[in-house]
Amino acid sequence: MTLEASDSPLPLPVSSVHELQDLQKKGISKMRVVSASQLRNSARIALAQALNEMLGEIQICGEERQLILDRAQSHLMPSNPGTDSIPVETPEVAPASKPVPRADETKEAQQSQPPASASKGPLGEREKALLVQLSRLIARDWRTELATVRDSQRTQVERLEMRIEELTLALHATDHALAGEDKKCTAELEVKSPFDHKKSELLDQLFQANVALRSLADETAPGETGSQDREGR
Amino acid sequence: MTPENRTQHNSNKDVAVPWASNKTSILHVGIDLGTSRSAIASSNGAREVMASLVGWPKDSVSARVLGASILVGDAVLENRLALHTCYPLNAGNLAFTELSGPEKDASRKAGVTLLDALRKASNPRPDQAVCAVIGAPAEATRENKQAIVDLARDAGIDGVMVVSEPFAVAYAVNALENAIVIDIGAGTIDLCRMAGSLPGAEDQVTVFRAGNYVDQRLAELIREAHPQVQFTSNMIKLAKERFSSVVDTENRALVTFPVAGCPTKIDITPQLRSAVEELVPWITQGIQSLVATFDPEFQHRIRNKIIVSGGGSQVFGLQEALEKGLEALGGGRVTIVDDPVYAGAQGALKLAQEMPEEYWSQMRR
Numbered sequence: 001m002t003l004e005a006s007d008s009p010l011p012l013p014v015s016s017v018h019e020l021q022d023l024q025k026k027g028i029s030k031m032r033v034v035s036a037s038q039l040r041n042s043a044r045i046a047l048a049q050a051l052n053e054m055l056g057e058i059q060i061c062g063e064e065r066q067l068i069l070d071r072a073q074s075h076l077m078p079s080n081p082g083t084d085s086i087p088v089e090t091p092e093v094a095p096a097s098k099p100v101p102r103a104d105e106t107k108e109a110q111q112s113q114p115p116a117s118a119s120k121g122p123l124g125e126r127e128k129a130l131l132v133q134l135s136r137l138i139a140r141d142w143r144t145e146l147a148t149v150r151d152s153q154r155t156q157v158e159r160l161e162m163r164i165e166e167l168t169l170a171l172h173a174t175d176h177a178l179a180g181e182d183k184k185c186t187a188e189l190e191v192k193s194p195f196d197h198k199k200s201e202l203l204d205q206l207f208q209a210n211v212a213l214r215s216l217a218d219e220t221a222p223g224e225t226g227s228q229d230r231e232g233r
Numbered sequence: 234m235t236p237e238n239r240t241q242h243n244s245n246k247d248v249a250v251p252w253a254s255n256k257t258s259i260l261h262v263g264i265d266l267g268t269s270r271s272a273i274a275s276s277n278g279a280r281e282v283m284a285s286l287v288g289w290p291k292d293s294v295s296a297r298v299l300g301a302s303i304l305v306g307d308a309v310l311e312n313r314l315a316l317h318t319c320y321p322l323n324a325g326n327l328a329f330t331e332l333s334g335p336e337k338d339a340s341r342k343a344g345v346t347l348l349d350a351l352r353k354a355s356n357p358r359p360d361q362a363v364c365a366v367i368g369a370p371a372e373a374t375r376e377n378k379q380a381i382v383d384l385a386r387d388a389g390i391d392g393v394m395v396v397s398e399p400f401a402v403a404y405a406v407n408a409l410e411n412a413i414v415i416d417i418g419a420g421t422i423d424l425c426r427m428a429g430s431l432p433g434a435e436d437q438v439t440v441f442r443a444g445n446y447v448d449q450r451l452a453e454l455i456r457e458a459h460p461q462v463q464f465t466s467n468m469i470k471l472a473k474e475r476f477s478s479v480v481d482t483e484n485r486a487l488v489t490f491p492v493a494g495c496p497t498k499i500d501i502t503p504q505l506r507s508a509v510e511e512l513v514p515w516i517t518q519g520i521q522s523l524v525a526t527f528d529p530e531f532q533h534r535i536r537n538k539i540i541v542s543g544g545g546s547q548v549f550g551l552q553e554a555l556e557k558g559l560e561a562l563g564g565g566r567v568t569i570v571d572d573p574v575y576a577g578a579q580g581a582l583k584l585a586q587e588m589p590e591e592y593w594s595q596m597r598r
Contacts, residue, residue: 205431
């Protein structure tokens, strides 16, 4: 026997009809019949709770928070509150028993179920959990991003500060060298390579050799022959 | 006559330079005075290399055609048929010191003209005193060094210092310690041992077999192999500069020389390699003599720091050939300088620039 077989089948667009025996075979021993409006109401409550939690995680000002809440409220509120305000008591039925809905309940269910919203379906515990998890993930991702940006900014600032410090020191040194009285200080700051002294010695030797060459040229009488000469030493 | 317009006349009448007292600043110049080619580098950035050759028109017709009473450098090579030519340097030294009579005067004049052309190539301003360091062969005689100074002064160079050419190269490449510098020129190959001080006679070796010797041997070998071929020393020199190699490569040295007036392609690869290879034992012997007389503790150091410069260093495969030649002496490492033609002039310029100003003041007096 199926629900369709009954005289007044429940007209839920997303519902499906199952054989009781089949359900029993699947291990379902008890079931609770809930009206569509009741189901939608519980979904709204769950969604509102999830939204609240999400808003709690996100750092925004009170005004914006209120704005979001209001907009959420407008979407969550039932289009016909009068019909949903009355909770529907549904009996628990034994597996074998045939669920016979009352005629007025069927009517209510039919009226309270708008065709557009019905296609969206209810928000279950799993979806709620997913939403919460998603909100947490987003919040954590933002926090990481913020921390990274803050760290890189701090590094750059530190590097710039060091560079400024170095340049200030160099500027001081230059000022000191320029203004200082002054050749002594400059000499101290200059870094001389070990070969600089050797070079100056070599230049001196070369100069002395050329002075000797010149003086010999002055002294040498014309026609006198000379021997091979060393340049230095 | 205003002081600015006064000119100083030297013993050589062809050269007139501004009066020394008008000169308020210094232009530093480095000169590599070579037997075949001379190079100049100056502190204002001027650099030039020219043939060490001077020429005079043979007669009034050639004088009129050429439009000059005297020519210097590569222009002489181009117009040599209309000129009496003179190389002022022979085997690295000024030739006039070994001549006499009119030849001596002509050679001396050629020397002054060459130095004057080098001075002009440095582009000095009228208010600049030219202070030059001139590179001479490693074993130049005292007379030759004195002659260089005299001729440079006659050429209008205000301050002159003479330095051993390989020392100038060593100074250019900062190889003043534990190194051997070899300058392969046309007239001589100068080897100089650097031990951190100014090199003396015992630190230097001059081999009087260099580029010109290779030209001579190449001409002999070509004449033996191809008796019918006509050529001049200049053609031989150009062929050597283009193809010289000591390596057996697939590239052939093919030149077009006339045979009975008809341009003919001939292969001179074996002759060229043979002529160039003859230099290698002379260089390695020079290296050996400098290494053998050096402090035994430091011999390995100078053997591993052999620096080669000069036009002859551009012979293909020379580096490997020298290293191979050094194997019998315990091995060595040879380096060819990056700018072999100007290395000597650059080193001389560096010396001129780093010489204290008071020294130049003394040399100008």
